[in-house]
Amino acid sequence: MPHDKTPPPAWDSPLAAGVVDRLKSEAGALLPILHALQETFGYIHADAIGLVAETLNLSRAEVHGVVSFYHDFRDKPPPPLVVKLCCAEACQACGGREAARTLLDHLGADWNQPAHGGAVVVEPVYCLGLCALAPAALIGDTLAAGFDGAELRATVDGAQ
Amino acid sequence: MTRLYLPADSFAAAKGADQIAAALQQACDARGLPIEIIRTGSRGMAWLEPLIEIDTAQGRIGYGPVSINDVNALLDAGLLAGGAHQLCVGAIDDLPWMRRQTRLIFARCGFIDPLDIESFRNAGGFSGLEQARAIGPQAVIDVITKSGLRGRGGAGFPAGVKWKGAADAKAETKYVVCNADEGDSGTFADRMLMEGDPFCLIEGMMIAAFAVGAATGYIYSRSEYPCANAVFARALDLAREAGLLGAEAFGAGKPFDIELRIGAGAYVCGEETALLESIEGKRGMVRAKPPLPVHEGLFGRPTIINNVLTLASAPWILVNGAKAYADIGCGRSLGTMPIQLSGVLKHTGLFEAPFGLTLGELINDIGGGSRTGRPIKAVQCGGPLGAYFPPALFDTPYDYEAFAARDGLIGHGGIVAFDDSADMAEQARFAMEFCAIESCGKCTPCRIGSVRGQEVIDRICAGENTEMNLAVLTDLCQTMKLGSLCALGGFTPYPVLSALRHFPQDFVASRKLESAL
Ligand SMILES: Cc1cc2nc3c(=O)[nH]c(=O)nc-3n(C[C@H](O)[C@H](O)[C@H](O)COP(=O)(O)O)c2cc1C
Numbered sequence: 001m002p003h004d005k006t007p008p009p010a011w012d013s014p015l016a017a018g019v020v021d022r023l024k025s026e027a028g029a030l031l032p033i034l035h036a037l038q039e040t041f042g043y044i045h046a047d048a049i050g051l052v053a054e055t056l057n058l059s060r061a062e063v064h065g066v067v068s069f070y071h072d073f074r075d076k077p078p079p080p081l082v083v084k085l086c087c088a089e090a091c092q093a094c095g096g097r098e099a100a101r102t103l104l105d106h107l108g109a110d111w112n113q114p115a116h117g118g119a120v121v122v123e124p125v126y127c128l129g130l131c132a133l134a135p136a137a138l139i140g141d142t143l144a145a146g147f148d149g150a151e152l153r154a155t156v157d158g159a160q
Numbered sequence: 161m162t163r164l165y166l167p168a169d170s171f172a173a174a175k176g177a178d179q180i181a182a183a184l185q186q187a188c189d190a191r192g193l194p195i196e197i198i199r200t201g202s203r204g205m206a207w208l209e210p211l212i213e214i215d216t217a218q219g220r221i222g223y224g225p226v227s228i229n230d231v232n233a234l235l236d237a238g239l240l241a242g243g244a245h246q247l248c249v250g251a252i253d254d255l256p257w258m259r260r261q262t263r264l265i266f267a268r269c270g271f272i273d274p275l276d277i278e279s280f281r282n283a284g285g286f287s288g289l290e291q292a293r294a295i296g297p298q299a300v301i302d303v304i305t306k307s308g309l310r311g312r313g314g315a316g317f318p319a320g321v322k323w324k325g326a327a328d329a330k331a332e333t334k335y336v337v338c339n340a341d342e343g344d345s346g347t348f349a350d351r352m353l354m355e356g357d358p359f360c361l362i363e364g365m366m367i368a369a370f371a372v373g374a375a376t377g378y379i380y381s382r383s384e385y386p387c388a389n390a391v392f393a394r395a396l397d398l399a400r401e402a403g404l405l406g407a408e409a410f411g412a413g414k415p416f417d418i419e420l421r422i423g424a425g426a427y428v429c430g431e432e433t434a435l436l437e438s439i440e441g442k443r444g445m446v447r448a449k450p451p452l453p454v455h456e457g458l459f460g461r462p463t464i465i466n467n468v469l470t471l472a473s474a475p476w477i478l479v480n481g482a483k484a485y486a487d488i489g490c491g492r493s494l495g496t497m498p499i500q501l502s503g504v505l506k507h508t509g510l511f512e513a514p515f516g517l518t519l520g521e522l523i524n525d526i527g528g529g530s531r532t533g534r535p536i537k538a539v540q541c542g543g544p545l546g547a548y549f550p551p552a553l554f555d556t557p558y559d560y561e562a563f564a565a566r567d568g569l570i571g572h573g574g575i576v577a578f579d580d581s582a583d584m585a586e587q588a589r590f591a592m593e594f595c596a597i598e599s600c601g602k603c604t605p606c607r608i609g610s611v612r613g614q615e616v617i618d619r620i621c622a623g624e625n626t627e628m629n630l631a632v633l634t635d636l637c638q639t640m641k642l643g644s645l646c647a648l649g650g651f652t653p654y655p656v657l658s659a660l661r662h663f664p665q666d667f668v669a670s671r672k673l674e675s676a677l
């Protein structure tokens with residue numbers, strides 16, 4: 001399926017401030033705010049750290065510590081297509097490693113390394129809850145399961 | 161109007177169910193056949209997904225696994241009347257996989273429209289909550305305690321004891337937290353319930369909140385579950401609109417509401433205290449205990465934190481009584497466990513059964529053995545921190561104590577089967593690697609030991625000072641077991657040592673060389 005999502009807007013302080021404002025009064029607001037910022041812009045811009053810290057009355061170090069602790073949060077805009085490929089045990093048992101190798105070789109890139117001129121990146125994920133149909137992947141917003149290397153490669157090519 | 165059922169569950173979605181639903185609707189429109197497609201949860205027979213079901217006088221007849229190219233042929237064969245076709249599996253309720261189960265938690269999953277409160281009620285939903293309110297908080301805790309229900313998140317701690325602890329704590333504000341961070345590989349029961357019967361979990365959380373006196377609940381789910389989170393968020397909205405949650409959830413002046421929080425890709429946040437830290441907006445660092453969460457939990461208040469399946473067991477127990485539940489199961493493992501089969505088995509999916517089946521029955525009878533033409537070599541039970549069992553141990557009954565006696569783990573109920581193409585040294589190495597990636601960093605044995613562990617396994621497999629390095633690995637595992645604050649560091653040695661004990665030949669350099677040639 002071709003990717004028809006419009007790219008997220010570039011970093012924009014007033015827009016970000018609005019996102020932060022909407023959520024700041026929740027108990028334990030930091031994670032919901034970071035999720036919302038990443039949802040809006042695709043990543044957490046460096047300027048967001050100060051903005052969030054100031055609003056929630058935290059130190060920059062604290063906010064930075066949280067952003068870097070969680071694997072999901074990005075500090076750079078992601079490629080238009082992110083392929084999250086499950087690397088956990090049920091997928092390993094069903095040829096997940098081999099499928100991953102085929103895809104990465106095809107793209108000529110390693111894990112987490114943008115390929116095709118920054119059009120696509122393959123990232124590891126540890127379980128998508130599709131273990132009974134392993135191996136599994138989330139290709140953009142689309143779930144896929146039970147593929148071999150060639151099928152995965154074709155699906156990813158089709159999604160770009 | 162013929163009624164068809166097709167899961168919207170992630171299993172089916174990953175196999176193209178949304179496209180099939182659209183194609184089916186289009187084809188029926190073109191043929192002038194009036195149909196209504198009800199999108200359900202999954203029955204748990206993953207190998208049959210996408211599974212179309214049709215109402216007939218003989219009950220629901222199933223067809224699967226359906227691909228988009230089958231739609232017209234199915235209609236030609238009289239799908240809407242339950243006609244014969246090679247994809248027809250017959251009446252769902254008569255399938256051995258379904259007949260052999262005792263579905264207490266998953267009774268409605270795959271059967272009803274998960275977002276239709278009326279269907280939920282008509283299928284017995286909310287009667288557990290009504291019973292709870294009729295007998296009062298104290299009696300609810302009594303029933304849960306006597307039922308023998310143990311936590312399904314991994315540790316198997318008695319739910320009643322936890323609930324009593326929080327109920328007895330003196331505080332204005334208390335919390336109920338549902339742990340839906342289902343990070344164990346090979347597990348998907350929480351996801352299936354959130355997608356297939358979210359009101360069951362809401363009812364369970366309400367019973368728990370009513371019992372301990374909490375006005376606020378949190379459910380902490382994971383970002384890897386976008387479908388489950390969307391369905392659950394919608395279910396919460398519907399419950400609020402219906403007045404089931406909100407200012408008068410438990411009657412006038414007795415509010416209760418639930419907030420959905422989503423993790424950000426950290427396995428350790430499934431550990432209960434790390435999870436609380438995460439809801440509070442911090443890094444997911446494990447807290448030292450005491451204080452226990454029932455005394456000082458979320459935002460420092462008394463908190464019960466339970467797994468999805470623990471909470472979702474409560475409604476059935478309230479309706480049917482403690483004794484009915486305790487009569488199911490074996491030893492001190494009472495009630496049912498939604499067992500999740502995956503890996504190279506013929507039949508993979510969710511199978512809810514009383515404790516006590518042997519591992520061999522689960523693998524060979526229920527799971528149908530290997531589908532790859534290669535024999536089963538090992539099964540990992542209980543997620544990434546669980547041991548690998550060889551076929552020689554398949555007589556182990558599925559029971560918390562029996563598994564523990566063999567250094568194994570029931571955990572959250574996952575069983576992953578590997579055939580003989582698996583390299584158990586590689587699996588052992590991965591256990592260490594996963595621990596290193598996911599460690600919260602608080603304890604040195606976990607943070608550093610897991611990195612060292614990978615190096616040592618590499619050296620053993622390369623044939624460097626094998627004897628000495630084996631001793632180093634064993635020592636390292638011992639240090640991790642003893643010197644880790646939580647089970648991430650403390651249990652990673654189990655998959656490692658079980659792989660080494662049962663499959664020593666996989667760690668031998670010469671064999672690697674041989675297989676590489
Ligand atoms: C590293 C680690 C990860 C865990 N992940 C989960 C999880 O994803 N879901 C869960 O319910 N429990 C998980 N647990 C267990 C919880 O700490 C806790 O025992 C459980 O939430 C209690 O609920 P229960 O008594 O209903 O099982 C994990 C524990 C550890 C040490």
Ligand code: SF4
Pocket residue numbers: 428446598599600601602603604606607644645646647648649650
């Ligand atoms: S064992 Fe590992 S994950 Fe657990 S508290 Fe220690 S460092 Fe953190």
Ligand code: FES
Pocket residue numbers: 086087088089090091126127128129130131134135136345346347
């Ligand atoms: S282990 Fe890959 S989806 Fe669960």
